[in-house]
Amino acid sequence: MLARTITHALVGLDARRVEVEAHLQNGLPAFAIVGLPDRACQEAKQRVRSGITSAELNWPDRRLTVNLAPAELRKEGSGFDLPIALAVLAASRQVTEESLRGHAAVGELALDGRVRPVAGVLAAAEGAKEQGLSRLFCAAASAPEAALAGIEPVPLHHLAEAASYLRGDWQPEPFDDAGELPAPEGLPDLADVRGQERARRALELAAAGGHNLLLAGPPGTGKTMLARRLTGILPPLTRDEALEVTRIHSVAGLLPPGRPLVTAPPFRAPHHTASAPAIVGGGSGPRPGEASLAHRGVLFLDELAEFPRPTLEALRQPLEDGAISIARVEGKAVFPARFQLVATMNLCPCGARGDPAAECSCSAQRLAAYRDKLSRALLDRFDLLVTVPRPRAVELAAAPSEASELARERVVAARERLRAQRISRTDGAEALLSRAVERLPLSARGRARVARVAATVASLAGAEQIEPEHLAEALSFRMPNELAVAA
Numbered sequence: 001m002l003a004r005t006i007t008h009a010l011v012g013l014d015a016r017r018v019e020v021e022a023h024l025q026n027g028l029p030a031f032a033i034v035g036l037p038d039r040a041c042q043e044a045k046q047r048v049r050s051g052i053t054s055a056e057l058n059w060p061d062r063r064l065t066v067n068l069a070p071a072e073l074r075k076e077g078s079g080f081d082l083p084i085a086l087a088v089l090a091a092s093r094q095v096t097e098e099s100l101r102g103h104a105a106v107g108e109l110a111l112d113g114r115v116r117p118v119a120g121v122l123a124a125a126e127g128a129k130e131q132g133l134s135r136l137f138c139a140a141a142s143a144p145e146a147a148l149a150g151i152e153p154v155p156l157h158h159l160a161e162a163a164s165y166l167r168g169d170w171q172p173e174p175f176d177d178a179g180e181l182p183a184p185e186g187l188p189d190l191a192d193v194r195g196q197e198r199a200r201r202a203l204e205l206a207a208a209g210g211h212n213l214l215l216a217g218p219p220g221t222g223k224t225m226l227a228r229r230l231t232g233i234l235p236p237l238t239r240d241e242a243l244e245v246t247r248i249h250s251v252a253g254l255l256p257p258g259r260p261l262v263t264a265p266p267f268r269a270p271h272h273t274a275s276a277p278a279i280v281g282g283g284s285g286p287r288p289g290e291a292s293l294a295h296r297g298v299l300f301l302d303e304l305a306e307f308p309r310p311t312l313e314a315l316r317q318p319l320e321d322g323a324i325s326i327a328r329v330e331g332k333a334v335f336p337a338r339f340q341l342v343a344t345m346n347l348c349p350c351g352a353r354g355d356p357a358a359e360c361s362c363s364a365q366r367l368a369a370y371r372d373k374l375s376r377a378l379l380d381r382f383d384l385l386v387t388v389p390r391p392r393a394v395e396l397a398a399a400p401s402e403a404s405e406l407a408r409e410r411v412v413a414a415r416e417r418l419r420a421q422r423i424s425r426t427d428g429a430e431a432l433l434s435r436a437v438e439r440l441p442l443s444a445r446g447r448a449r450v451a452r453v454a455a456t457v458a459s460l461a462g463a464e465q466i467e468p469e470h471l472a473e474a475l476s477f478r479m480p481n482e483l484a485v486a487a
């Protein structure tokens with residue numbers, strides 16, 4: 001006796017259809033899973049068997065073979081438990097195969113038959129929807145995520161519920177989409193940062209234009225503080241962006257319970273000891289790295305010069321392409337990675353450079369080694385370079401500065417203007433840009449980046465055209481003197 005259910009295996013963010021065939025034959029009781037299952041998937045044997053008996057259903061004491069087709073596609077993780085269990089129930093005629101039609105399934109089983117959520121339900125639900133399936137069996141906790149794909153979830157707490165549903169004895173509560181949740185509160189506010197007008201300006205430009213930003217200066221001047229306040233002035237994600245981000249965070253198993261849709265731009269701050277695969281992605285699975293988790297948001301590298309150079313170099317490609325592709329047997333796994341890079345660094349290993357009150361004790365050799373970490377090519381990708389000086393006592397004693405809310409309103413307005421129309425450069429601005437290309441000099445990439453920043457400056461100012469003053473401000477952020485040597 002043979003029965004079939006449908007589930008999905010993920011290759012990157014792509015859901016590939018997998019047919020789970022359960023075949024019961026006469027013979028000595030045995031249970032085998034074939035079709036390239038990984039370890040977690042092999043262990044489904046124990047969970048499915050125990051889950052079925054715990055749900056007071058019958059375990060067929062015969063020769064059972066489960067085939068996961070297509071055989072050449074690797075099957076990873078525990079999400080196959082539920083579809084395997086359903087196929088076994090159908091093969092042993094405890095539910096009809098007919099009743100399974102139009103359904104896909106994804107979920108892990110506990111030994112007592114409870115259904116547990118797994119990572120990547122949104123992508124799996126989208127895969128099912130694309131194939132014209134109308135309902136998805138999943139853990140109750142995954143149901144809001146599945147519903148985002150526009151498929152009707154069958155939310156399960158226990159395998160027994162699936163059996164009752166398939167026999168027509170039980171209907172889940174109609175799924176009620178809780179709607180969009182408000183953005184989380186409690187982000188740190190720019191009002192806490194005293195002084196640092198130029199860095200605040202750069203932060204606002206970075207937010208409005210999605211530019212990469214490097215804050216450099218002595219320790220304790222508020223670089224980390226400033227960078228962490230960027231998300232507070234970014235506009236919320238559009239619905240499509242939110243779905244993209246959610247899909248990635250879902251595959252990484254990072255969706256917070258009860259908040260299926262990520263609506264705020266992500267802010268990822270990996271430590272400099274994180275491995276290159278952890279940052280760019282890869283490994284078994286493969287899993288999205290921090291660069292992909294930061295998609296449509298901010299990748300924050302605090303103390304940039306502490307990161308191993310190979311890790312930094314690996315970021316150059318996603319910075320250019322906005323995506324990371326990882327080669328796999330099944331083909332390429334592509335993870336989007338269109339993030340905004342924000343970094344901080346000291347100007348030298350001892351940190352005293354740039355601080356008038358301190359004497360730098362670094363040898364020329366140490367300084368050279370420090371700066372060698374950051375290739376010119378990487379520095380070229382920062383649109384805004386700002387040196388952050390030590391704030392003066394009067395600045396620190398001053399009243400709270402402008403709150404994030406006000407900066408955010410300007411950012412949102414500028415973004416809308418940038419999206420609505422391309423603004424052109426005046427002749428004066430064009431001439432200034434050409435001169436800068438010769439004198440600075442600017443690479444072709446540098447030129448394009450300066451032009452983009454100038455457009456952001458103009459749209460923040462609400463200008464009709466890019467004037468020379470806008471371009472001059474953009475150029476001033478390109479190469480401050482203290483960093484000129486570093487590059």
Ligand SMILES: Nc1ncnc2c1ncn2[C@@H]1O[C@H](COP(=O)(O)OP(=O)(O)O)[C@@H](O)[C@H]1O
Nearest residue numbers: 192193194196218219220221222223224225391
């Ligand atoms: N401009 C500033 N305004 C208010 N507090 C500041 C400022 N700069 C530094 N601080 C204080 O110093 C602490 C360290 O700042 P931090 O951002 O970590 O410095 P950095 O990253 O430049 O080494 C902050 O938590 C804050 O209390």
Ligand SMILES: [Mg+2]
Nearest residue numbers: 223224302344
């Ligand atoms: Mg810091």
